Amino acid sequence: MLHIKCPHCGLRSQNEFSYGGDATVKRPELNKEVSDKDWDNFVYLRKSPVGKHLELWQHISGCRQWIKVERDTLTHEIFKTLKANEEV
Amino acid sequence: MQKYSVFSLIKNAFKGHKDWEVAWKDPTPKSEYDVIIIGGGGHGLATAYYLAKEHNITKVAIIEKGWIGGGNVGRNTTIIRSNYMHDENGLFSEFGMDLWRNMSQDLNFNVMFSPRGIINLAHSDAQMNVYSRRGNSMRLNGIDAVLLNREEVKKIIPMADFSENVRFPIFGGLMQPSAGTARHDAVAWGYARQADSMGVDIIQNCEVTGFDVSNGKILGIRTSKGEIKAKKIGLCVAGSTNILAEKLNMTLPIETHLLQACVSEPIKPILDNVVTFGAGHFYCSQSDKGEMVMGGDLDGYNSYAQRGNLPTLQHVLTEGIAMFPFLSKLKMLRTWGGIMDMSMDGSPIIDKTHIDGLYLNCGWCYGGFKATPASGWTFAHTIAQDRPHELNAGYSLNRFSTGHLIDEKGLGTKTWIS
Numbered sequence A: 001m002l003h004i005k006c007p008h009c010g011l012r013s014q015n016e017f018s019y020g021g022d023a024t025v026k027r028p029e030l031n032k033e034v035s036d037k038d039w040d041n042f043v044y045l046r047k048s049p050v051g052k053h054l055e056l057w058q059h060i061s062g063c064r065q066w067i068k069v070e071r072d073t074l075t076h077e078i079f080k081t082l083k084a085n086e087e088v
Numbered sequence B: 001m002q003k004y005s006v007f008s009l010i011k012n013a014f015k016g017h018k019d020w021e022v023a024w025k026d027p028t029p030k031s032e033y034d035v036i037i038i039g040g041g042g043h044g045l046a047t048a049y050y051l052a053k054e055h056n057i058t059k060v061a062i063i064e065k066g067w068i069g070g071g072n073v074g075r076n077t078t079i080i081r082s083n084y085m086h087d088e089n090g091l092f093s094e095f096g097m098d099l100w101r102n103m104s105q106d107l108n109f110n111v112m113f114s115p116r117g118i119i120n121l122a123h124s125d126a127q128m129n130v131y132s133r134r135g136n137s138m139r140l141n142g143i144d145a146v147l148l149n150r151e152e153v154k155k156i157i158p159m160a161d162f163s164e165n166v167r168f169p170i171f172g173g174l175m176q177p178s179a180g181t182a183r184h185d186a187v188a189w190g191y192a193r194q195a196d197s198m199g200v201d202i203i204q205n206c207e208v209t210g211f212d213v214s215n216g217k218i219l220g221i222r223t224s225k226g227e228i229k230a231k232k233i234g235l236c237v238a239g240s241t242n243i244l245a246e247k248l249n250m251t252l253p254i255e256t257h258l259l260q261a262c263v264s265e266p267i268k269p270i271l272d273n274v275v276t277f278g279a280g281h282f283y284c285s286q287s288d289k290g291e292m293v294m295g296g297d298l299d300g301y302n303s304y305a306q307r308g309n310l311p312t313l314q315h316v317l318t319e320g321i322a323m324f325p326f327l328s329k330l331k332m333l334r335t336w337g338g339i340m341d342m343s344m345d346g347s348p349i350i351d352k353t354h355i356d357g358l359y360l361n362c363g364w365c366y367g368g369f370k371a372t373p374a375s376g377w378t379f380a381h382t383i384a385q386d387r388p389h390e391l392n393a394g395y396s397l398n399r400f401s402t403g404h405l406i407d408e409k410g411l412g413t414k415t416w417i418s
Helices: A036-043 B006-014 B042-055 B085-102 B103-107 B127-140 B151-158 B184-197 B238-247 B309-321 B324-330 B372-385
Strands: A003-006 A008-014 A018-022 A052-058 A066-070 A079-081 B034-037 B060-063 B118-122 B146-149 B174-176 B201-203 B208-214 B218-224 B228-235 B254-266 B275-276 B282-288 B290-301 B332-343 B349-354 B357-362
Touching: A003 A066, A018 B290, A052 B290, B006 B357, B034 B042, B034 B218, B042 B060, B042 B184, B042 B372, B060 B228, B085 B103, B085 B174, B103 B184, B118 B127, B127 B146, B127 B174, B146 B151, B151 B174, B174 B254, B184 B201, B184 B372, B201 B357, B208 B228, B208 B238, B228 B372, B238 B332, B238 B357, B254 B309, B275 B309, B282 B309, B290 B309, B290 B332, B309 B324, B349 B372, B357 B372
Parallel strands: B034 B060, B034 B228, B060 B201, B118 B275, B228 B357
Antiparallel strands: A003 A008, A018 A052, A052 A066, A066 A079, B118 B174, B146 B174, B208 B218, B218 B228, B254 B290, B254 B332, B275 B282, B282 B290, B349 B357
16 A cells, blocks of 8 residues: 655545656647647657656545655655645 | 377376476577567567467577566466457457467467356446447457347356346346466466477576667667677567666657456356456456456556555455455455556557667557467567568557557556556
8 A cells, every 4th residue: 555645635545546647748838839749759658667756646535636746666665745836 | 399298298107207308498698699589478488489480580589587487477367368349459369369279289288278258247238338339340350259138147157246236237248258268377388398499599587788779770689698689679578668668768658557466265166257347347267276366457556566556456356246246255365466568558569660670569458468379470470571460560659649549448548547
């Protein structure tokens, strides 16, 4: 069981959260020409690293806020949690 | 190679089983091969076997970080099926079914293929409609499919929950009678033994640390046992695909996720099919030893851990108990996890890459085991002929950018969502 510290609510069990994927992926800017390659990168391509991974979670059974979690994909150690608009 | 038969068994029994040949050798790597396959799992071993058998390419090495059969080919729930709706998946898998049916004879190794049938349960009228559509698509592709109503399902699996006041009543199901199971370890060992006998070097405990690429052309690999040259290299490493892709500066439409499975204590025979719960993600069969073999959802977040987390297991088994209430009385014998190469449309990739001589086989998601022979066969063809076979032409790497996705489950890019 993961224990995730929601920046709004404090330490909660994994059951309260749902996963949202890689948080480093950036959507191409709005109202600008987007090349197929940029769109491909954004929609489909993922690094999926071993080790530190910055990812989105939603505290869906809590405050319902999206948060960022820095977690190790091999050991599941959680290094840091952030509000969705904060940078590491 | 020593042929396995009842006669060789009797002969060796008289000699106290001391004269059996080793099933495969333990060679030191040569400095150069025609083809190197990275990954000694089911798919890698099958690829090497079909390279030798179908294409006469025997100067082949399989490079395996751990031991052969120690990854997902030894961690799956052994289900074999071809009940897909889309042509690409259906025709590919049905081709594989033919290979499965002849595998024990072909490999001279009993893989215990047991075509016991799979039933996907439906729990609403809408789901029955979806299954009837899928069944019709299957039949158009020459795959057997039978739509069962509630009474017909009850005859086959009377131990399922057919009571009146359940949350997900059984409306019926879609059955593929020719689907089944096989002994997963035997598949790896059978392919390894045959490949070895035809001259393939199986090199275990050898980790790939880097690649030699020059002017867009692959020249060889660097490993923990030294550098090895090859003009053609195939990647067949499932959940470790992204680790090797990073060494090649490639980013792929793949995320690595963890999938758990478990077996109960052995009980007397009760279930002679594979059954899946339609209102969630749970599947179950009974092994020849009597254990109930069960699996379901991914843990749901990127993971390389090869071991799972309890909340997912609890969730999956709750579904199992909703389907088969008797499961609640059983003790759990073992649970384990494997790391899945989850592609962004839920379908695999068997293709060339932008690097000349580098070939990619990945993205098997939940369904790698059943694909073992067809994957090996088509990957061997792709490597030997330097172009995909028509069976794997749809499994292209660039289908994501061109929009030709094969979205069998309609999950979009978040294939970890259950």
